[in-house]
Amino acid sequence: MTTVAVLGGGIGGLAASYYLCKSPQVTKVIVLESSSRFGGWLWSTRRSDGAVFEHGPRGIRPAGAVGRNTLNMVDDLGLGGEILPVTYSHVSSKNRYVYVNRELHRMPSGISGLLRTVPPFSRPLLLSVATEILVKKGKEDDESIHSFVSRRLGKELADIAVDSLCRGVYAGDCRKLSVRSCFPALFNAEQRRGSLTLGMLLGSGPAPVVPSGPLAQRSVEESWAQWSLSRGVESLPESITEYLQRSGRVQLHREAAVQRISPSASGWTITLEDGVMSADHIISALPAKALSSVLPASCQPLIQLLQDIATVTVAVVNLEYEGSVLSVEGFGHLLPSSEDQGLLGVVYDSVPFPQHNRPDGQTTRLTVMMGGAWFQEAFGAPEAVTEERLLARATEAVSSHLGVTTAPSWSRVTLQRDCIPQYYQGHYRRVESMRSFIKEKSLSLSLIGSSYDGVSVNDVIFSGRTAAEELLGTV
CATH class of the missing domain: 1.10.3110.10 (protoporphyrinogen ix oxidase, domain 3)
Incomplete structure (x- = not known):
């Protein structure tokens, strides 16, 4: 009997569980998520009037092996009919x-x-x-x-x-x-x-071999640049969660924060707030720092390497305006750090995905992203900044950059704490050292998620698949 515990119920942990579920070698998968919802940074607000707003990733790219892999999963989950494609000609x-020298440049x-x-x-x-x-x-x-x-x-x-x-x-x-x-x-x-x-x-080297399923094939034929889903990208983790529940082999636990993991004779002992469970193998989809805080002292070299991976905090401000307010049409605009350190960019959500506008009446949806590596300098400590200040900064940017003179009719401010890992110089060496330590100590532990091998949705899903396949090769 093989029991695999997956720590973290974001898209990486859910993807790993999905691939494990497809193998008869795995008897039980236990997913432990500390928050009240699955999906991690894939988070959509669906208003009762039909409007959809994204608080994390929005468009997903279909290109390359990892893009095909995600589309194959979307196909398998029966979500093909909900795809909203955006072509390269759009x-x-x-x-x-x-936005440079106080002007927009295409x-x-x-x-x-x-x-x-x-x-x-x-x-x-x-x-x-x-x-x-x-x-x-x-x-x-x-x-x-x-x-x-x-x-x-x-x-x-x-x-x-x-x-x-x-x-x-x-x-x-x-x-x-x-x-x-x-x-x-x-x-x-x-x-x-x-x-x-x-x-x-x-060509610059070998790429993973991932065959094209019908949806991936369609993306090539129709020349997709990116895609979303009709009810927002959170539909993807929701569909995986439903698939896992139907499988009968996966236990899904919300509000189950892991306090400690300890190697045992058969694998691991996992300590939660309300009890202890055991697993033969752990796939950690936790952020690097979160994993470092639950490992035993015997893993000190690994703990230090995990703590060396920095993260940044991003303020995401969703805005809705009545009417068509944009002076330009496009995906959006970015700012170099020399222009404005605190303001990262503005996405014109209504242009690529007008289907997410409320169906009655003309509206314009925008997302302003702020902070990142410059959050502290621009706004101070994340725990001290107010939503009002972030909203004022976002609406002022829309006004000065795009000439929008009206106030938004609806807004939502989300502070995404420590949401994007930063791969500083030498990152590949740190990750190699982590995996070498795990191998040398014969720890039945896999590291997946955005802290290690790529921050995109596709990269994170593929890291879950890779870990599942490597484990299944050794079970």
Whole structure:
């Protein structure tokens, strides 16, 4: 009999449980979630009038092996009919903006955009790409994203485009984040091909083999850039939870905070507030710091490595305005840190997903994201900042950046504490050391989730699949 305990009921823990459930080798899966809901950062508000607002990830990318893998899961769960696809030809895919020098600038796209000098850049981007082939390969085994892009494509691109991108994806500082861990395709392209351009043209290395199911195939045929679900992305963890409940082999526990885990003769003893349970194997989908606080003292080297993984806090402010208030159409705009440290960007939710607007009457939904690596500097301690202050800052940004003069008719402020891990330089070495320690000590423990191998929804789901398959290979 094999009992697997999954610590954490976010999308990573649910995905691992879903893949374990498909194997007859696993008799019982126990999912322990400390909060009152499953799904973690995949969190949608569905208003009674039909409007949907996302407080975490919104559009999910279908591209690559990990994108196909998620779509295969969506297919299997019977959610295909709820997919809201956004194609590459859609205005939200083509129009992405940066806010620089108090002005909105559309990011260059297509051949004409690369050939011309497009503000805020001082020269055509094609020049940076063309000269990049001549740049020598870096000698370091890791490098900050800013240093890497400055060296290969020029400081201006790093200061504006890449700085903004890292704030949009990681809510982080590209001068600290690791290119090897955050953008492995770029790092591998230089290592294997000596050039990003050649790496993109010729491929930069092996990728996991994931066959395309019907939905993944459709995403290619229809050229999807991203997708959501008709009732919001939280439908995905909800569907997995229902699937697990129906399986009869999974025990799902909410409000079950793990206080301590201790190695035992047969695997692990897990101490909860109201009792003790045992498991043959633990898959931890907890954030790195949360796991570090429940491990025994005998795991001190692992505890230290886990504590070294920093996280950032993001304020997410959802706004709804009456009427069509946007002066531009697109996905949204980002700000480089030189423009405004506290404000990361604004997503124009109604453009890619108008289906999430309330069905009666014209409205505009926006999401303003603030803080991240600059939260403390911009707003002070997260526990001391008021919702009123964050809302005022968000509405002021919408007014000054987009010229929206009316007040929002509805708003919601969510403070996502420690929501995005920061992969600083040397992150890959820390993760390697963690897994080496686990192997050396023969601990029946798997590490999954956004703290280690990628922060996207697709990456986290795939880490759950990988851990399940590795475990099933040894059971």
